[in-house]
Amino acid sequence: MTATLERPVPAKKAPIRPARIALHVFLVLTCLMTLTPLLWAVYASLRTYEDTSVNGYFSVAKSLTFENFAKAWEIGDLPHFYWNTFLITVPALVITLVLSSMVAFAVSRFSFKFNIALLMLFTAGNLLPQQVIVTPLWRLYRLIELPAWMSESESLIDSPLGVILIHIAFQMGFCTFVLSNYMKTIPYELTEAARVDGASVFRQYWQLTLPLCRPVLAALATLEFTWIYNDFLWALVLIQDGDKMPVTSALQNLKGTFFTDNNLIAAGSLLVALPTLVVFFVLQRQFVGGLTLGSTKG
Amino acid sequence: MTAVQEKPKAVAPSGPPPRRRGKRATALAGTDKLVLALMLGIPTVVHLLFVWIPTLGSVALSFSRWNGIGGFEDIEWIGVGNYVEIFSEYPRFWPAVQHNLIWLAFLLVVPTAAGLLLAVLLDRELRFSRIYQSALYMPMVLSLALVGFIWQLIYTPDGGLLNSVLGLDKPVDWIGDSDINLYAVLVAAAWRHTGYIMLLYLAGLKSVDPALKEAASLDGASASQTFFRVTFPVMKPVNIVVAVVTVIEALRAFDIVYVINKGRNGLELLSVLVTDNIIGEASRIGRGSAVAVILLTISLGVIIPYLYQVFSKENRT
Numbered sequence: 001m002t003a004t005l006e007r008p009v010p011a012k013k014a015p016i017r018p019a020r021i022a023l024h025v026f027l028v029l030t031c032l033m034t035l036t037p038l039l040w041a042v043y044a045s046l047r048t049y050e051d052t053s054v055n056g057y058f059s060v061a062k063s064l065t066f067e068n069f070a071k072a073w074e075i076g077d078l079p080h081f082y083w084n085t086f087l088i089t090v091p092a093l094v095i096t097l098v099l100s101s102m103v104a105f106a107v108s109r110f111s112f113k114f115n116i117a118l119l120m121l122f123t124a125g126n127l128l129p130q131q132v133i134v135t136p137l138w139r140l141y142r143l144i145e146l147p148a149w150m151s152e153s154e155s156l157i158d159s160p161l162g163v164i165l166i167h168i169a170f171q172m173g174f175c176t177f178v179l180s181n182y183m184k185t186i187p188y189e190l191t192e193a194a195r196v197d198g199a200s201v202f203r204q205y206w207q208l209t210l211p212l213c214r215p216v217l218a219a220l221a222t223l224e225f226t227w228i229y230n231d232f233l234w235a236l237v238l239i240q241d242g243d244k245m246p247v248t249s250a251l252q253n254l255k256g257t258f259f260t261d262n263n264l265i266a267a268g269s270l271l272v273a274l275p276t277l278v279v280f281f282v283l284q285r286q287f288v289g290g291l292t293l294g295s296t297k298g
Numbered sequence: 299m300t301a302v303q304e305k306p307k308a309v310a311p312s313g314p315p316p317r318r319r320g321k322r323a324t325a326l327a328g329t330d331k332l333v334l335a336l337m338l339g340i341p342t343v344v345h346l347l348f349v350w351i352p353t354l355g356s357v358a359l360s361f362s363r364w365n366g367i368g369g370f371e372d373i374e375w376i377g378v379g380n381y382v383e384i385f386s387e388y389p390r391f392w393p394a395v396q397h398n399l400i401w402l403a404f405l406l407v408v409p410t411a412a413g414l415l416l417a418v419l420l421d422r423e424l425r426f427s428r429i430y431q432s433a434l435y436m437p438m439v440l441s442l443a444l445v446g447f448i449w450q451l452i453y454t455p456d457g458g459l460l461n462s463v464l465g466l467d468k469p470v471d472w473i474g475d476s477d478i479n480l481y482a483v484l485v486a487a488a489w490r491h492t493g494y495i496m497l498l499y500l501a502g503l504k505s506v507d508p509a510l511k512e513a514a515s516l517d518g519a520s521a522s523q524t525f526f527r528v529t530f531p532v533m534k535p536v537n538i539v540v541a542v543v544t545v546i547e548a549l550r551a552f553d554i555v556y557v558i559n560k561g562r563n564g565l566e567l568l569s570v571l572v573t574d575n576i577i578g579e580a581s582r583i584g585r586g587s588a589v590a591v592i593l594l595t596i597s598l599g600v601i602i603p604y605l606y607q608v609f610s611k612e613n614r615t
Contacts (some may be wrong), residue, residue, distance in 0.1 A: 024426070029414065031433035038436070040459050041448050057451075058462030100345065102337035110334065118342065122603050125349040127542070131551045131593045133598040135587055136355025137348065138576050139366055150301065169348035177308055201330040205337070207384045208487060230441030232553040236578055248441050252557060255447075262451055269447040273440055280439040284432060287439070288598045291494070292501040 016184050045069065045267035052263060069266035075269050076254045078247065082275075085246035088160050089228045089233070092167035096224060099170045099218060104179035106204045109191050118182060126173025130233050137166060138237055158240045166238065175220050180217045183209060189254050219290030222283045226276045247272050330554040353594065354441065359587035366583035380588035388585070394566040397480055401487075401567070402548035404425055409488045410540060413495025416526065420496075431500075438493040446557035449486035476564025483554055483565060491547060502536030503529070520545055545600045549593055568593050 044057055044083040055062070079182065103122070141156035151159035192206045193232045199208070210217070235249040242253050254268050280287055323537040326334065337538030345586040360381070363374040376476070385390050416434060420427055452459040453472035472482040505530050514524040530537075555561040560578070561570030568589055 008511065011489045023424075027416075027419065027426075027430045031430055034434055034437065034489070034571075036459075036491075037448050037452055037486075041451055045449055052457065057457035058459065068333055072545055085598045089486060099341040101424060103341045106334055106338045118338070120609055121350070122345060124601050125345055125539075125603060125609070127546055127597065127604070128349070128353065129546065129591075129593050131351040131550075131552070131570065132356055132597070133349060135366070135572060135576055135590060139583075140348075140352060140355070165344070166348050169344050172345055173319035173349075174551060176341075201326070201333045206557075226439050230439075230443075232556075233573070235572060236556075248443055250446060251443055255557075262454065262457065264397040265447060266451055268483070269444055273444050276439040276441075277436070284435070287495060288431075288435065291497055295498050295501060295536070 013282070018025065022095070041270055043268055044263050045109050045259075047082050047263055049261055049263055057262070068263050069271060072254075072264050072268035075264070076250075076271075078268070080243075081247035081250045084160070084244060084250075085229060085248070087227060088163050088167070088232055088246050091219060092171070093224050096171045097220060099168065100175035101179050101210060101213065101217070102205065103172070103176045105209050108178075108180045108183035108186075108211070109188070109204070119177065120239075122173040122176045124173070126170065126177070126283055127222060129172070133166075133170075134237055136274045140170045143237060153241075157238060158244065160244065163231075163235050163240050163246070166234050167231065170267045171224055171227065174222065174294060176222060178290070179213065179216060182213060182293070186212055202231055216293060218283075218294060219286040222286040223290040225279060226287070229276055267273075301359050309437060318490055340465060356587045356590040356594065358582055360591045362584045362587075364583045365581050366579065369538040375586070380584045384585065384588055384592075390566050390571060391589070394568045394589075396564055397564075398548060398551070398568050400480060401551055402545060403490060404481075405491055405544045406541070408484075409495050410544065412488075412492045413497075413540075416492070416496045417499035417503055421500060432495075434496055435493040437490040438497075440490065441480055441486070441488065442487065442551075442553040443557045445486050445490050446483075447482075448553040449489075450558065453482055473558055477565045479558075483558065484495045487551065489555055490545070494543070498540055498543070499533070502533040506532050535607075538604065540605045542600050546603050550596050 038183050043061070043070050044052070046066070047057075047061050048063070048065060048067065051062045052059075092119075098124075105117070107119060110117075138157070141162050144156045146154055146156065146159070146161070148154055151161050153159050156162035156165070186209065192207060194208050229246075231246070232246055232248050235246050236252070239245050239249070242250065245253070249271055251269070255265065300403050359373075361375060361377055361379075363376050363379070364372060420430060442449070450458075451471060453475070455461060455469040455471045458469075458472070460472060466472075470478070473479050509533060511524050514523075514528045519527065529572075550569065551567055552561075552573065555565040555567055555570060556573075559565055559573075561567055571589045572586045572593070574580045575582050580586070
């Protein structure tokens with residue numbers, strides 16, 4: 001932004017107008033094209049089955065109604081699946097941030113010989129395609145037995161706990177990477193001073209470093225929420241009972257429930273998209289900031 | 299941030315002279331050592347146990363024949379048999395490789411070019427810039443599974459938007475026709491990917507020192523010369539990130555084809571061949587793992603250079 005102020009461009013000011021208008025026209029058209037699929041889904045979802053089956057989808061709506069949303073909500077048993085998602089997303093998100101901030105703290109405040117190797121391990125782990133892991137993981141989960149109070153299925157397979165665990169293990173890579181980069185920018189003298197004052201390692205982490213990381217933690221929480229919410233593969237493979245699926249993976253079954261009523265499918269899809277869209281609109285700055293943080297250094 | 303700078307000033311004089319960084323670890327008290335060990339140990343164990351041990355497991359199982367249901371005593375070790383079979387007989391393998399390569403090429407060209415163009419256009423003092431950015435980023439927050447659902451409403455032969463707009467006599471079955479469905483799906487995937495690339499390049503463009511561009515234009519370089527000869531090369535780190543993100547995305551592609559037709563009929567991908575053995579009808583763990591190892595090998599081909607680039611820079615500073 002400062003660049004435009006500093007640059008000596010007095011001559012450019014007047015003739016720039018038509019170019020500017022062309023630019024705006026181009027951007028508006030591009031944005032509209034980008035939004036078209038979503039708007040089309042919204043339009044379809046607001047129309048009745050009778051209307052579209054007689055007039056086709058590409059027609060002016062006779063009337064608009066929210067009926068499809070109510071129907072999709074009920075037939076699809078969406079509250080149940082949202083709850084399943086909630087039970088997975090919240091613990092996974094919180095534990096991922098806690099564990100990765102611990103690693104990031106240790107690696108950025110103390111110089112162990114293995115620091116870089118450890119960071120590389122975490123970063124590489126996060127970049128692996130999930131399919132590289134999934135087969136043995138699925139078998140490993142069937143092997144691990146749990147008491148009934150921890151998992152109805154008495155093993156990690158078919159249990160929200162198993163999905164939570166793999167989210168934590170997998171997402172930790174990205175968060176550790178971003179957090180350690182951020183913590184390195186906090187002056188060493190700070191924790192040094194605290195230690196001289198007799199603060200324990202845990203206090204240096206919990207009361208000193210973490211509060212300073214609030215902006216990054218907010219950004220990561222936003223990102224991780226959408227990523228974990230959007231997960232399709234882990235739950236699809238690791239949960240066999242369709243009833244226990246989180247909402248994104250349950251979509252597949254909903255498709256069968258809705259038959260070929262595209263209006264219902266549109267409404268159901270939008271309802272599933274809604275939480276991430278809300279997060280995006282409310283926390284866009286955190287969302288974008290998190291992705292940028294993850295990229296500037298890596 | 300101000301707190302960060304003030305505190306040490308107040309405390310430092312009374313303390314001992316700051317020690318060298320290397321000595322910190324040795325100066326720790328017993329409980330602190332334990333706490334640190336746990337802080338590092340628990341996450342590392344979780345990560346190793348659920349990410350890297352299964353990865354090694356894939357490598358091991360790729361040399362076996364096993365249905366995955368029975369106990370480990372049923373595992374039959376057959377050496378490189380699975381690989382031989384995959385390369386010579388498995389009918390779905392080469393189409394899957396081809397589709398993954400097309401996927402990669404498409405993502406490397408279309409969203410990258412579009413994202414870069416949009417980033418360049420938006421990287422200026424511009425009215426409504428935030429609104430444009432929000433609209434362009436929006437597809438990014440949707441899961442690929444949802445993208446599959448939403449785009450089916452566009453592609454469906456009965457009343458889909460695309461056929462209606464084109465107004466052809468005979469509607470095209472964009473999803474059902476195995477000659478074109480891959481590209482139809484790729485357009486949807488690119489739709490979601492473009493915003494991310496734009497975000498990366500916008501951040502990259504902001505980090506380019508304006509003095510560089512100024513110097514170039516003072517030397518008489520045109521706007522496009524400045525961009526291609528100065529700005530773009532300076533953004534090398536961003537270009538690497540874009541390349542890594544895109545390759546990984548292309549290798550991971552799964553949700554969208556699975557939602558559309560379970561990855562059949564022209565939409566076979568390597569990822570589908572792996573998962574088919576655990577949630578599909580095939581249950582040949584060995585062969586699936588061998589495909590997973592092929593995925594692993596390709597992805598390590600970009601992960602390792604990337605790590606080298608990121609962490610060697612870190613060592614220097």
